[in-house]
Amino acid sequence: MPHPKFIAHLQAIEGLSDDERRQIAALPSTLRQVSDGEILLRQGEDASRCVFVVSGFLYQARIVGDRSQILAFHVPGNMPCLHTLLVSPMDADLVGLGPSIVGYVAHSPLKQLLDGSIHLTRAFWRETLIDAAISRQWIARLGAQAALPKVAHLICELAARLAVVGLVKNGRFQMPMTQRHVADACGLSIVHVNRTIQELRGRRLIAWEGSEIELLQLDELRALADFTPDYLT
Amino acid sequence: MPHPKFIAHLQAIEGLSDDERRQIAALPSTLRQVSDGEILLRQGEDASRCVFVVSGFLYQARIVGDRSQILAFHVPGNMPCLHTLLVSPMDADLVGLGPSIVGYVAHSPLKQLLDGSIHLTRAFWRETLIDAAISRQWIARLGAQAALPKVAHLICELAARLAVVGLVKNGRFQMPMTQRHVADACGLSIVHVNRTIQELRGRRLIAWEGSEIELLQLDELRALADFTPDYLT
DNA sequence: CGTAAGGTTGATCGTGTTCAACCACCGTGG
DNA sequence: CCACGGTGGTTGAACACGATCAACCTTACG
Numbered sequence: 017m018p019h020p021k022f023i024a025h026l027q028a029i030e031g032l033s034d035d036e037r038r039q040i041a042a043l044p045s046t047l048r049q050v051s052d053g054e055i056l057l058r059q060g061e062d063a064s065r066c067v068f069v070v071s072g073f074l075y076q077a078r079i080v081g082d083r084s085q086i087l088a089f090h091v092p093g094n095m096p097c098l099h100t101l102l103v104s105p106m107d108a109d110l111v112g113l114g115p116s117i118v119g120y121v122a123h124s125p126l127k128q129l130l131d132g133s134i135h136l137t138r139a140f141w142r143e144t145l146i147d148a149a150i151s152r153q154w155i156a157r158l159g160a161q162a163a164l165p166k167v168a169h170l171i172c173e174l175a176a177r178l179a180v181v182g183l184v185k186n187g188r189f190q191m192p193m194t195q196r197h198v199a200d201a202c203g204l205s206i207v208h209v210n211r212t213i214q215e216l217r218g219r220r221l222i223a224w225e226g227s228e229i230e231l232l233q234l235d236e237l238r239a240l241a242d243f244t245p246d247y248l249t
Numbered sequence: 250m251p252h253p254k255f256i257a258h259l260q261a262i263e264g265l266s267d268d269e270r271r272q273i274a275a276l277p278s279t280l281r282q283v284s285d286g287e288i289l290l291r292q293g294e295d296a297s298r299c300v301f302v303v304s305g306f307l308y309q310a311r312i313v314g315d316r317s318q319i320l321a322f323h324v325p326g327n328m329p330c331l332h333t334l335l336v337s338p339m340d341a342d343l344v345g346l347g348p349s350i351v352g353y354v355a356h357s358p359l360k361q362l363l364d365g366s367i368h369l370t371r372a373f374w375r376e377t378l379i380d381a382a383i384s385r386q387w388i389a390r391l392g393a394q395a396a397l398p399k400v401a402h403l404i405c406e407l408a409a410r411l412a413v414v415g416l417v418k419n420g421r422f423q424m425p426m427t428q429r430h431v432a433d434a435c436g437l438s439i440v441h442v443n444r445t446i447q448e449l450r451g452r453r454l455i456a457w458e459g460s461e462i463e464l465l466q467l468d469e470l471r472a473l474a475d476f477t478p479d480y481l482t
Numbered sequence: 483c484g485t486a487a488g489g490t491t492g493a494t495c496g497t498g499t500t501c502a503a504c505c506a507c508c509g510t511g512g
Numbered sequence: 513c514c515a516c517g518g519t520g521g522t523t524g525a526a527c528a529c530g531a532t533c534a535a536c537c538t539t540a541c542g
Contacts, residue, residue, distance in 0.1 A: 078389055138335060145377060148332065151388060152341070155387050158392045194521090205499050207500080429488080441531070444491090
């Protein structure tokens, strides 16, 4: 039983039958520990297997000019490089964020499974469409929002995605990322991110100590961020 | 024979057999003129058919706060809202850019066709993955580039995408968008876009008169924009 | 003609960057 | 045990890129 969180996530997106769940669970997979900052897949590399997140976080980043831009975060239940199944070269580095556990599923058995089931293909296709919707939301954030809502929006998105897999308790969740990661994700300088977070703290919207974030006033935070969670499913 | 450009585009992405091409061409479709600024689909609307671009341009935009953010442009051969096949509500408005011609294919016959062919499903899935790769590139642009490379990159991307469908001749192509569209796509003010374009003109990288752009020094423009076209296929 | 839309220009303003320094924390090795 | 070096966080000051405001010009079109 290798990846219950991934199956649950898929289930939440597109209903699966018992049999389909069994078929996915039967896929051969291997688990592996990932340390903070470790690069799982490099930009340009041809992947021969898919990754799924069991615990911890991953992110995808690309060097553009002299800075690093984060393109996406991945929480438990996500399958970051599912698209390599059809378009093999990675267009960004896949990196561990904090100590994490990931699983690998080789492309060939997964392809075989999907070849045999239109409905499962649909489910996995849909998974990549959710990722695309998140990317589109990032475009809106990066292009049109000021620093404060940008950071607030990122926090709202991560909280909502973690909530789907049951990792938010009483408005609190583990957040191993540093202010540098937030800066690279939002296209801001690290200094300004620091001041922005202080502003969020000063307004009593969030508490962020160590690696734990607490959402103090979710509604106000979402209003500030112009956040609605519907695009995540 | 309703959508030769779309089939050619799909063909370029994933090889199709003669029979598959015939099947796609046999899909019932209707053509329609679209005027500049006309909204084909609204954010939140449930689409019951897919759109493909025959001639002209479309774009997707979303209002965020007090500004409009363009999320994507669509050139002839693209199928903008293919994802509505699996995730029906539109997450942005789909708008005509300049007078254009689009075609409609109802969801149900398309679903039926894909249900019968894993390979065609793969091909259409892959089409959406290319869109996702473009979105990811936009994230990198918006998050990490300065104004001049941002605008240069957008021009490079459109030129490369138009070249795939044979709409670039001697480095010249039709570009019906105004500076406002560029501003909304790049997250810049219209005034600054104007100055940026003048800078590009001043450096003899592009000529942009009326609705025609000419690329004067493609290599230099791409170097400035940090552009590589590989993500488009 | 009159009006609207797109484009251009100049001046001023402000958000976020850059540079620099300092602090707190923590694991490591002398 | 403490000195140390590294990482992440915090603060202040000066700067710059791009936004904003306002005006004017050209062109297209009714």
